[in-house]
Amino acid sequence: MSDTVTLHLQTANGQIPTQPPTQTRRWRALGWVLAPWALPTALFALWWLGCERGWIAPQILPPPARVYATFVDLGQSGDLLHNTLISLQRVLCGFVAGTLGGLLLGTALGLSRTFEAYVLPSFNAIVQIPVLGWLPFLLLLVGVGEPLKYILIAHAALVPATLSTLQGFRNVPVTLVEASRVFGYTRWQRIVHVVLPCAVPTLATGVRLAFTKAWLALVVVELVASSEGLGYLIVYGRQLFQLDLVMAAVVIVGAIGFAINRALDALERRLRRGLPSAFR
Amino acid sequence: MARFTQTFFWRNAAPRCDCELNREPAKKRKLPDLRGFVLPALAFAIWWAVSTIHGGKGGLLVTPEQVWHTTWQQVTSGALTKALGASLAREASGFAIGSVLGLALGLSLGLSRLATRMIGPSFDTFKQISLFAWIPLISVWFGLGDAAKVVFLSLAALLPVAAHTCDGIHAVPRSYVEAARVFRYTRWQLVWHVILPAALPSVFTGLYLALIYSWLATLGAEYLLVAGSGIGNTLIDGSENFRMDLVLFGIVVVGVTGSLLGRLARAAERAVLERRGGASVKESV
Amino acid sequence: MTSVIAEGVEIDRVSKHYATLPVLDSVSLRIRAGEFVSVLGASGCGKSTLLRLIAGLDTDYSGEIRVAGERVRDTSLQRGIIFQDHRLFPWLTAAQNVLAALRNAPLSLAKKRRAVAEHIALVGLEGFENAYPHELSGGMAQRVAIARGLVNRPRVLLLDEPFGALDAQNRGRLQNELQRIWQHERLTMVLVTHDVDEAIYLGDRVVTMAPRPGRIERIADVDLPRPRERTDPRYVALRDELLAGFGQSSTVQP
Numbered sequence: 130m131s132d133t134v135t136l137h138l139q140t141a142n143g144q145i146p147t148q149p150p151t152q153t154r155r156w157r158a159l160g161w162v163l164a165p166w167a168l169p170t171a172l173f174a175l176w177w178l179g180c181e182r183g184w185i186a187p188q189i190l191p192p193p194a195r196v197y198a199t200f201v202d203l204g205q206s207g208d209l210l211h212n213t214l215i216s217l218q219r220v221l222c223g224f225v226a227g228t229l230g231g232l233l234l235g236t237a238l239g240l241s242r243t244f245e246a247y248v249l250p251s252f253n254a255i256v257q258i259p260v261l262g263w264l265p266f267l268l269l270l271v272g273v274g275e276p277l278k279y280i281l282i283a284h285a286a287l288v289p290a291t292l293s294t295l296q297g298f299r300n301v302p303v304t305l306v307e308a309s310r311v312f313g314y315t316r317w318q319r320i321v322h323v324v325l326p327c328a329v330p331t332l333a334t335g336v337r338l339a340f341t342k343a344w345l346a347l348v349v350v351e352l353v354a355s356s357e358g359l360g361y362l363i364v365y366g367r368q369l370f371q372l373d374l375v376m377a378a379v380v381i382v383g384a385i386g387f388a389i390n391r392a393l394d395a396l397e398r399r400l401r402r403g404l405p406s407a408f409r
Numbered sequence: 410m411a412r413f414t415q416t417f418f419w420r421n422a423a424p425r426c427d428c429e430l431n432r433e434p435a436k437k438r439k440l441p442d443l444r445g446f447v448l449p450a451l452a453f454a455i456w457w458a459v460s461t462i463h464g465g466k467g468g469l470l471v472t473p474e475q476v477w478h479t480t481w482q483q484v485t486s487g488a489l490t491k492a493l494g495a496s497l498a499r500e501a502s503g504f505a506i507g508s509v510l511g512l513a514l515g516l517s518l519g520l521s522r523l524a525t526r527m528i529g530p531s532f533d534t535f536k537q538i539s540l541f542a543w544i545p546l547i548s549v550w551f552g553l554g555d556a557a558k559v560v561f562l563s564l565a566a567l568l569p570v571a572a573h574t575c576d577g578i579h580a581v582p583r584s585y586v587e588a589a590r591v592f593r594y595t596r597w598q599l600v601w602h603v604i605l606p607a608a609l610p611s612v613f614t615g616l617y618l619a620l621i622y623s624w625l626a627t628l629g630a631e632y633l634l635v636a637g638s639g640i641g642n643t644l645i646d647g648s649e650n651f652r653m654d655l656v657l658f659g660i661v662v663v664g665v666t667g668s669l670l671g672r673l674a675r676a677a678e679r680a681v682l683e684r685r686g687g688a689s690v691k692e693s694v
Numbered sequence: 695m696t697s698v699i700a701e702g703v704e705i706d707r708v709s710k711h712y713a714t715l716p717v718l719d720s721v722s723l724r725i726r727a728g729e730f731v732s733v734l735g736a737s738g739c740g741k742s743t744l745l746r747l748i749a750g751l752d753t754d755y756s757g758e759i760r761v762a763g764e765r766v767r768d769t770s771l772q773r774g775i776i777f778q779d780h781r782l783f784p785w786l787t788a789a790q791n792v793l794a795a796l797r798n799a800p801l802s803l804a805k806k807r808r809a810v811a812e813h814i815a816l817v818g819l820e821g822f823e824n825a826y827p828h829e830l831s832g833g834m835a836q837r838v839a840i841a842r843g844l845v846n847r848p849r850v851l852l853l854d855e856p857f858g859a860l861d862a863q864n865r866g867r868l869q870n871e872l873q874r875i876w877q878h879e880r881l882t883m884v885l886v887t888h889d890v891d892e893a894i895y896l897g898d899r900v901v902t903m904a905p906r907p908g909r910i911e912r913i914a915d916v917d918l919p920r921p922r923e924r925t926d927p928r929y930v931a932l933r934d935e936l937l938a939g940f941g942q943s944s945t946v947q948p
Contacts, residue, residue, distance in 0.1 A: 164523070165530040189550065243444075250445025251452075258664040261628040261641075265648035265656045269469055348539040353632050360542075367545035375545050383538035390537060587751060588781045590769045592846075593798045602794070606785040684826055685785045 293335020503562020
């Protein structure tokens with residue numbers, strides 16, 4: 130058995146893969162950072178130009194300046210704040226009520242197989258009917274007032290919250306349950322110390338989903354049957370052919386939904402950080 | 410205690426050995442669990458009792474017989490076929506157009522990093538805006554009739570398909586791409602033979618969601634763009650004319666249709682993907 | 695089956711950095727045609743990286759790698775590589791997976807199908823051609839991967855810890871399979887492993903690499919007849935020697 134040591138200690142001198150000069154790389158990096166703004170800027174420019182040159186009639190698409198002026202108007206007259214607050218109040222109340230209800234219901238379904246056997250089939254059947262389907266029914270029952278909005282929004286939030294909670298309970302890995310058995314945990318201890326922590330990430334997703342649905346439901350119900358709120362602003366503007374009002378309201382709806390969604394997303398990610406992604 | 414822990418025990422996987430194929434054990438048939446019917450039966454009984462006692466003299470408290478009568482009338486007079494047919498036709502068109510456009514958009518976003526960088530953020534932001542908020546604008550540009558509805562439905566279908574297609578393509582594991590490199594696949598071969606099949610489950614998830622969302626959008630569009638006929642119009646008419654029986658009938662139709670559409674989508678997905686080792690569509694709302 | 699034309703691999707002063715971290719430091723090695731070389735080392739010694747460079751999956755390094763006298767610039771059907779994860783396409787059956795490797799081979803479809811059948815038989819999986827990867831056990835899937843790596847009749851076959859994910863039984867079985875295939879096909883094989891036993895059992899030479907920076911520490915000839923007896927004293931002595939390089943010995947001090 131021979132030993133052959135073959136170490137070459139000469140310095141490496143093959144070719145080094147070519148890199149573009151630093152200047153070009155800097156430009157490219159800048160381009161990369163700015164790229165997402167290219168499309169919106171181009172669209173905006175087109176919009177502005179189109180109105181300026183009269184290619185687009187103001188009834189079809191008001192010029193950006195007018196939309197901005199409407200924005201300012203709404204802000205200054207307090208209309209914006211007033212309607213936004215109304216919408217927010219509705220969605221938050223409904224969302225909280227629905228989510229809490231969903232958490233409770235989901236927990237009951239998850240913990241008790243008996244309860245689940247009696248209730249889940251009916252729940253699944255009700256889930257098949259979309260929130261929009263309930264709208265005419267509720268219109269007849271409670272009329273066009275605040276209860277209509279609250280009930281619909283709460284229902285919209287309750288369904289995903291319940292399903293997510295139930296899934297969270299069901300998805301606890303068998304391995305952890307077995308481990309807790311080995312440690313002699315009582316049922317209550319197991320629920321509190323094993324099942325709940327495992328279920329938290331799924332619950333967090335469920336809460337975020339519930340808000341998305343609640344927000345959607347809010348917009349719809351305000352579009353269909355409301356005399357106040359952001360959705361109402363949209364409809365009002367539409368009926369008066371004041372598209373600048375419509376667009377302003379749509380932007381605000383989008384912005385608020387976006388902001389709250391982001392916040393909940395960040396919260397969800399924080400809650401998920403403790404557990405590996407296999408625990409979805 | 411034992412019963413509680415029992416609920417969390419799944420079937421034990423048989424140890425894998427090299428000597429046989431790893432197939433899942435056949436599911437045993439269980440007796441149907443009738444307890445789920447208790448609650449609806451109870452609710453129905455209460456409804457029937459209360460409404461019959463109340464006399465069923467119009468108003469909101471309709472009796473089951475009235476609802477049944479209305480149902481029968483709607484079905485036999487062809488009104489149901491007409492309304493549901495119109496809604497489904499619109500949904501099918503919207504779904505088809507939206508899916509095709511969504512696939513195209515998703516493919517270009519998925520395959521080109523530059524496109525993702527340029528269009529992706531705008532697309533994400535656009536997705537966040539509640540879809541129904543666009544209806545009034547769409548009604549200005551396209552009127553209140555079928556055209557506007559189909560535009561809206563296409564939009565509702567386009568968003569999930571594009572998003573999931575793009576995500577699916579981005580999620581293709583690098584290991585597959587490397588394997589294809591070793592086989593000297595051209596870029597076209599790589600896309601067609603590796604990336605697209607690998608992304609297919611995600612594409613199906615997008616299509617499934619598109620079907621669901623376009624159905625919801627159909628209803629919403631019919632509430633807000635009232636010209637024309639459809640099951641949503643039936644519902645709104647019912648509520649405007651204080652006909653609870655019509656509304657209840659409509660609700661059942663909507664629920665059943667939505668459920669059937671969902672099953673159809675899942676069955677289609679299973680048919681295509683099952684051989685590969687499982688579908689990916691989640692049941693969550 | 696016509697025998698494969700094996701080729702030698704020349705690694706000439708190859709160095710590679712990830713940012714400021716040196717991954718390989720002036721590695722040189724000459725592998726003879728038809729030889730089986732085991733590259734042994736702990737994690738982080740750059741052995742997998744070296745394999746990827748030979749395969750042509752990565753071209754960002756200084757130095758040269760030549761196969762059959764030609765510089766390696768990109769991947770090639772002449773250099774097959776088998777990874778630790780089988781990387782079978784889940785939407786294709788076993789046979790289709792092997793066929794997928796032949797997509798760009800200059801053969802007629804009939805010849806391709808014959809090659810697929812031959813190689814499935816070679817790895818002992820007749821009857822499982824139409825099974826999907828998720829239906830196969832780990833060992834079987836890896837065998838399909840080996841068939842897929844061989845079907846292009848590469849001159850050099852690179853194996854990156856191919857049995858690392860398998861249990862001991864399967865590992866032993868597949869080591870024997872690989873040895874049988876090598877003796878039959880006589881192509882050049884480069885096996886990367888952290889298992890000293892596997893390295894000695896299969897290799898003509900064992901190249902030991904050390905980490906930080908990745909470099910060749912020693913090269914040992916394995917001058918034993920095949921199939922190797924794991925109880926042969928020379929085998930045991932060599933294993934002890936190599937393990938000692940890792941700071942371990944197979945004899946336990948009382």
